[in-house]
Amino acid sequence: MPTEISRLEAVRAIGLPVGFFADVAPKVLVGWRARAAVEPPSHLREHSDELTVTLLAALVHCRSWEITDALVTLLLRTVHAIAARADRRVSKQLVAEFKRVHGKEGLLFRVAEAASAQPDDTVRQVVFPVIGEDNLRNLVAEYKSSGSTYRRTVQHTYRASYSNHYRKGLIALLEVLEFRCDNSHRPVLDALALVRRYRTATDLTYYPAGETVPTHPGLSGDWAELAYRLDGRGRRRAVRTVYEIRTFEALCDQLKCKGVWVVGAMEFRNPDEDLPADFDQRRTEHYQALRKPLDPGAFIEGLQQEMRAELGALNDAMPLEWLQIRSRPGNQGAIKLTPLEAQPEPRNLGRLKKVIVGRWGTVPLIDVLKEAVLRSSCRATIGSMFGRGEVAGPMLERLLLVLYAYGTNTGIRAVAAGEHGHREEELYYIRRRYLTTDLVRALAIDIANATFAARRRAIWGAGSTTVASDSTHFGAFDSNLFTEYHSRYGGRGVLIYWHVERKSMVIHSQVINCSASEVAAMVDGAMHHGTAMDVEANYTDTHGQSIIGFGLTRLLGFDLLPRIKAINRVRLYRPGHADTYPQLGAAMMMRPIRWDLIADQYDQMIKYATAICTRSAQTAAILRRFQQTNLMHPTYQAMQEVGRAQHSIFVARYLRDRQLQREINTGLNVAESWNAGNSIIYFGKGGDIPANRRDEQELSVLCLRVLQAAVVYLNTLMVQDVLDEGLVELSADDQRGLTPLFWSNIAPYGEVRLNMNNRLAFGAAGTTAGSAAAPGRDAAR
Incomplete structure (x- = not known):
């Protein structure tokens, strides 16, 4: 929290006017910020003063959004962590205490023995003489009171944890975050104002007698007894620490549903700003876009x-x-x-894969990426984003190597040691200057579109309009703000959510939190x-x-x-x-x-x-x-x-x-098969995402997406070539199970050797080795 707070204070110290970019779309601002982030200072100084200041202001403004959202996220997670930690500690203590209790097992054994020996007699005749009526009543009373006792113990542990450790950070957040709401949730903000007024007081048990203490939903239920006490004069007073705890809980509840929002945030901004401002003026157009009647x-x-x-x-x-x-x-x-009953197993798909391996051998993954980029419109996309024509030569080779380094998680240093003639510093420069999430996302889209265009209807069937979506868990560094424990996957990390169409081509990927x-x-x-x-x-x-x-x-x-x-x-x-x-x-x-x-x-x-x-x-x-x-x-x-x-x-x-x-x-x-392929390609560093920054995490996932899409694209061309030549006949069951997502012909590991002149040949009309076919040539065939 202190680190993020200091960053926000540094950003605000620059003094951008309020509403400076009010008339600029967030997407445009993000593009300006991305440009300012990758350009070195020497390049920024070469621009006009107006352009330089605009780019840097966009960078500062977007960082203000991100840091504010990060602080709100920290607030939500910290308040949740206090309650969760108190619950775990009390549960652990109670379990330990139950283990230390002696005699209950013996009493239970004696009751069971007596009851089984005389099952037809009454309880008073059989059980009471063995265990005693008072002992039975006490055990029943202890069991009935265990729920309330547990809750009270958790509440006291919660209070102690907040007062001794967490309070300092949460109170500091009130100094830098400005909360707003509508009138229906005003009591929560009034309570925050009270907490803020007495934030420096360390010797107050109760709020002063003449102080107005707003009530809110967080003070009801089991907490009411702990939040309000009678003082020495018999007056009902609000206990300060408990009141602060419950106010933060109520604040988090309202932040989650955007009943309360934060000034300067993006994710937690005013919910009215989420709605299109021109909806009333363009109502008919918006209804038509959604194909809904007025x-x-x-x-x-x-x-x-x-x-x-x-x-x-x-x-x-x-x-x-x-x-x-x-x-x-x-x-x-x-x-x-x-x-559902099991479907018959396809019999000829294994033979199809063997024919592919026999014809093209085991293709290195870097060559798979190279072929996909050269055969699709990726070079034109790269050139348009760089402000030039189609990219070729050393720059294209370095981009491919950096894509491979991020997509396999092996890192630039390991890839730089391969056989390609490019130094580590050159690869790092390409990464910093040119490789952005927008570029890699565009490349993934290009490869997907090239695959759709290249598919033969007779082999793959009609074009699909349905996708399958699923998440997979990736481990991540604990020091990352977005790293969370996932109970279903049993580890800390982030989730990658994939959208994969029915013939195994990914069309979308995104990094989300485990709790998202x-x-x-x-x-x-x-x-x-x-x-x-x-x-x-x-x-x-x-x-x-x-x-x-x-x-x-x-x-x-x-x-x-x-x-x-x-x-x-x-x-x-x-x-x-x-x-x-x-x-x-x-x-x-x-x-x-x-x-x-x-x-x-x-x-x-x-x-x-x-x-x-x-x-x-x-x-x-x-x-x-x-x-x-x-x-x-x-x-x-x-x-x-x-x-x-x-x-x-x-x-x-x-x-x-x-x-x-x-x-x-x-x-x-199909989505599960896609998730299984992640571990084959993203093998470096144990499959854990090493980056602490969210944009670096997203870049790694997008590069992984590009590599898997390239595998599907190349396998699609190979399968079509083999089937066109009649080398393998497919039955109806084989056709049902046919997929381009397989790895028997791919070599993801080993030394990285990149040779742009060594090409794969596809049929009589396909690209031969050493040629440079135009994008879409195989698709046209």
């Missing part, structure tokens, strides 16, 4: 018709051999869905992937879907197709009170969708969807406002209703359509 009645009618059609189709199709819907005791749920919403990542990738693919549906697992996710995807115009883990406990909603589905009754909710709420908030929902579509706000920022701590927000409630309707439509279709179940399962298996 009349809420037309939207509701379409949703109702689709609900009735899918629910009716499922009701009429029952009974199904793979599905049972009936009431069951306990928490088992009404739905019972049998697993995978629903937001799913929406971002489907909407803003940047490739030529038109995404109409998205497969995901349970973690990538939610009711709000279904509502957002309905508004944004693509289908969410998840594999839901607890499908047995899913409940379906009715379109109206009069709609009855006898075969589905055990899985139906009694109340229908609240269509009146959707109609009232339709325009606001479209406004939020437009913000995501136009990227005026991050999807995570929109979803942060719609959290459980903000249940009363009317737009949140309306979007929940849309999500429930869309969720019911999907579940009814999913249960009825066995082919859809198999399609979703197959798509998610």
Whole structure:
């Protein structure tokens, strides 16, 4: 915290005027900042004064955003850490105390022995003489009071931990962060003002008797007894340290749902700034972009018709051999869905891979990258970003080497020792001056588009409009602010969220925190992937879907197709009170969708969807406002209703359509195969991301994405060449399992040897060794 606070104070000391870049789009500012960050001071001085000052001001302004957001994130994590640490310490202490208690096991044994010896006699005759009536009463009382005792112990530990260690840092944050809110959450800010006024007082147990102490939701429940005490005169007083703890907790709750925002932040800014400023003036245009009717009645009618059609189709199709819907005791749920039967194993794919290895041998990974860049439009993209024509010669070679160094995680120093004639300092210069996340992302998009263009319909089938998305865990340095422990993966690090289309080509990647919403990542990738693919549906697992996710995807115009883990406990909603589905009754909710709420908030929902579509706000920022701590927000409630309707439509279709179940399962298996390939390519340093900066982490992931996309691209060309020549015949099962994501013909390890003149040959019309074919030549063939 002191380090980040000092950075923010240094940025503010420069004195940029408030609202200096108010009329500049954030995306433009980020581009200016990126340019200022990579240009050395000598290059910056060569520009005009106006340009130099503008670039540096953008750099300072964006750093102010980042540091402010980082401090708010530190606040949220610190408050959470205090509670989590107190809970762990108390649990550990109680477990240790239970181990030290003697006699309870013996008492239990004697009771069991006596009861089993005389099972027909009464408790008073058998049990009481052995253990004693008082001992039994005391054990029951101890068990009943253990919950409240545990909570009180946690609260006292929480208070001590805050007072002795964490208070100094949290109070320091109040000095540099300015919080704002609307009137509905004013008590929290009034409480913060009180905490700030007495921040330097170290000898106060209570706030002064004449001081106004605002109440807020954090002081209710179990904490009320600890937060308020009677002093020596019998007056009810607020305990200062407890009041501070609960005020920070209430502040964090409001920050999470953006009920309170931070001045100068980007992720935690005023939620009204997330919405498009020109929505009212361009309402018709925004509705058309989302393909939604202006009349809420037309939207509701379409949703109702689709609900009735899918629910009716499922009701009429029952009974199904793979599905049972009936009431069951306990928490088992009404739905019972049998697993999918196994598909026959493809037999000729192994032979296909052997033919490929026999023809081209084992291709070094650096040559795979070289071929993908030379055969696609990557050189033109690099040239356009550098302000020149197609890049070739030493600069292109150095870019390839640096891409390889980051994508394999081996590092520039290790790659510089290879056989290519480029020194380590030259590679570092290319990295600092030219290799940016925007450039690498553009290269990944170019390779993906080249793959789509090169595919033969007779081999790969029709172009896909569906992607599968999933996350994978990468270890990262603990000193990084974004490193978090992930309970599901069992380690500290970050998550990489991938969007992979059905034929194994990645179209989007993003670095997210372990605690970040995978629903937001799913929406971002489907909407803003940047490739030529038109995404109409998205497969995901349970973690990538939610009711709000279904509502957002309905508004944004693509289908969410998840594999839901607890499908047995899913409940379906009715379109109206009069709609009855006898075969589905055990899985139906009694109340229908609240269509009146959707109609009232339709325009606001479209406004939020437009913000995501136009990227005026991050999807995570929109979803942060719609959290459980903000249940009363009317737009949140309306979007929940849309999500429930869309969720019911999907579940009814999913249960009825066995082919859809198999399609979703197959798509998610493609994403899992992609995740498995990460460890093969990203092998350096044990697969852990070594960078502490978020932009360096993102760059590493994007370079990994480029390498895997290059493997898929080259394998696509190889498979097509072999099949065109009739060397291998594929059955229907082989065609179903055909994928370009395989590694038997790739050599990811070994010394790096780059020779731009040594090329791979592809068929009679393909590129021969030593030639330099134009991008797309194989695709045209």
